[in-house]
Amino acid sequence: MTLAEKILQGDIRAAARLMRNVDDGFSSALPELMVLYPHTGKAYVIGITGPPGAGKSTLTDQITASFRARGKRVGIVAVDPTSPFTGGAILGDRIRMNRHADDEGVFIRSLATRGALGGISRSTGEVVNIMDAMGMDIVIIETVGVGQDEIDIVRMAHTTVVVMVPGLGDDIQAIKAGILEIADVFVVNKADREGADRTARELSMMIEMGNRKEGEWLPKVMKTEASRCIGIEELVAEFETHREFLSASGIIHRFTEEKNSAIFSEMLKERLFNEVYGSLLDNGELKRIVAGMGTRSVDPYSAVQEVLERFLSRPESRAA
Amino acid sequence: MAERKLRILVGKPGLDGHDRGAKVVARAFRDAGLEVIYTGLHQTPEQIVSAAIQEDVDCIGLSILSGAHNTLLPRVCDLLKEKEADDIAVFCGGVIPEDDIPGLKKSGLKEVFTPGTSTEDIVSWVKANVGC
Numbered sequence: 001m002t003l004a005e006k007i008l009q010g011d012i013r014a015a016a017r018l019m020r021n022v023d024d025g026f027s028s029a030l031p032e033l034m035v036l037y038p039h040t041g042k043a044y045v046i047g048i049t050g051p052p053g054a055g056k057s058t059l060t061d062q063i064t065a066s067f068r069a070r071g072k073r074v075g076i077v078a079v080d081p082t083s084p085f086t087g088g089a090i091l092g093d094r095i096r097m098n099r100h101a102d103d104e105g106v107f108i109r110s111l112a113t114r115g116a117l118g119g120i121s122r123s124t125g126e127v128v129n130i131m132d133a134m135g136m137d138i139v140i141i142e143t144v145g146v147g148q149d150e151i152d153i154v155r156m157a158h159t160t161v162v163v164m165v166p167g168l169g170d171d172i173q174a175i176k177a178g179i180l181e182i183a184d185v186f187v188v189n190k191a192d193r194e195g196a197d198r199t200a201r202e203l204s205m206m207i208e209m210g211n212r213k214e215g216e217w218l219p220k221v222m223k224t225e226a227s228r229c230i231g232i233e234e235l236v237a238e239f240e241t242h243r244e245f246l247s248a249s250g251i252i253h254r255f256t257e258e259k260n261s262a263i264f265s266e267m268l269k270e271r272l273f274n275e276v277y278g279s280l281l282d283n284g285e286l287k288r289i290v291a292g293m294g295t296r297s298v299d300p301y302s303a304v305q306e307v308l309e310r311f312l313s314r315p316e317s318r319a320a
Numbered sequence: 321m322a323e324r325k326l327r328i329l330v331g332k333p334g335l336d337g338h339d340r341g342a343k344v345v346a347r348a349f350r351d352a353g354l355e356v357i358y359t360g361l362h363q364t365p366e367q368i369v370s371a372a373i374q375e376d377v378d379c380i381g382l383s384i385l386s387g388a389h390n391t392l393l394p395r396v397c398d399l400l401k402e403k404e405a406d407d408i409a410v411f412c413g414g415v416i417p418e419d420d421i422p423g424l425k426k427s428g429l430k431e432v433f434t435p436g437t438s439t440e441d442i443v444s445w446v447k448a449n450v451g452c
Binding site: 027 | 322346
């Protein structure tokens with residue numbers, strides 16, 4: 001039986017293995033993903049992002065508990081950074097979620113960024129799809145601790161939560177260009193700390209200042225104390241409200257279309273690049289081009305033009 | 321082109337609250353280029369095994385200082401067998417009396433590291449004995 005068939009029958013190990021094959025870039029994963037694809041598109045995807053130490057993992061844990069109490073199955077993709085020096089990583093998000101470890105209705109997968117810069121790993125979309133095919137009703141993606149510009153999550157998640165904490169001072173001004181724009185819900189976590197009200201107020205002001213069109217979603221600012229489970233039910237209710245808004249307003253269709261088109265173009269880009277670049281690498285042409293550029297006998301513009309023309313007129317690339 | 325990345329789970333079964341050793345070892349694995357899933361303190365064997373399966377790790381490194389190793393560690397190995405996942409290697413480190421080591425190995429532990437072992441030794445044991 002293939003991994004995909006096993007996954008559709010509920011095999012946990014098969015799912016875990018396919019996720020690894022995807023993460024490691026094994027081409028054997030492709031046919032499996034093809035089989036699973038028709039079984040995806042049902043899960044509701046929630047993205048949790050915010051600076052390191054804001055409480056994303058603890059919040060994810062509490063949200064999961066709340067969905068479990070409603071009988072929903074939950075998949076969690078938790079991303080932590082890879083060391084740029086050794087390629088190693090410490091994936092520690094599970095520490096906060098371990099009470100769900102032996103709950104069969106929860107599947108947690110830790111991923112390392114492996115050099116990706118957008119706050120999630122390159123494999124995240126596929127891992128979400130595998131969880132979706134496993135029958136998870138909700139998939140929560142927890143990004144790495146982010147700063148200002150790591151906003152890949154917004155394409156993946158139906159509802160994006162930006163978690164802030166009091167005490168980061170006036171840097172709300174600084175982050176507004178990136179992160180403020182992607183939040184569907186703002187959470188001010190650790191709300192028992194001094195300055196929580198101020199942080200919440202500043203966020204609300206920032207939202208109100210924004211130029212929102214009629215019929216657009218207005219993000220709410222919610223206060224939580226994740227470690228004491230305060231504010232969680234309200235937050236989960238807000239997810240429901242946002243979800244209903246997306247489908248009632250029809251925005252969900254635009255979201256899905258944009259997401260699918262991004263997925264397709266990314267995949268096409270990657271495959272095309274790998275094919276062309278790989279063949280130049282194999283036949284030594286890349287070396288000649290680079291050497292030619294060094295002596296200025298070749299310019300990169302014509303070299304790319306020539307390579308492309310040759311590649312696109314290859315009979316086998318037409319057939320494929 | 322594609323290459324397997326070694327993944328390892330580091331955790332502490334049972335009730336003792338001393339995780340310095342586990343953190344030092346986790347860090348050493350990170351520096352050796354492994355992906356370390358660190359599950360932290362107070363784990364039950366059930367939690368450890370299901371985490372290992374969901375994360376598809378190559379091996380499990382357990383740190384234990386409480387004295388409950390003869391109960392908890394064989395339980396981890398048994399559960400792995402039960403779930404047909406005993407291809408995942410298990411080793412441990414901690415305060416383990418010499419006399420207990422043969423019994424632990426018989427129950428399925430691949431290696432036992434006692435106090436004084438260098439992190440280099442542990443990392444090279446994993447690289448030599450675990451993998452795909």
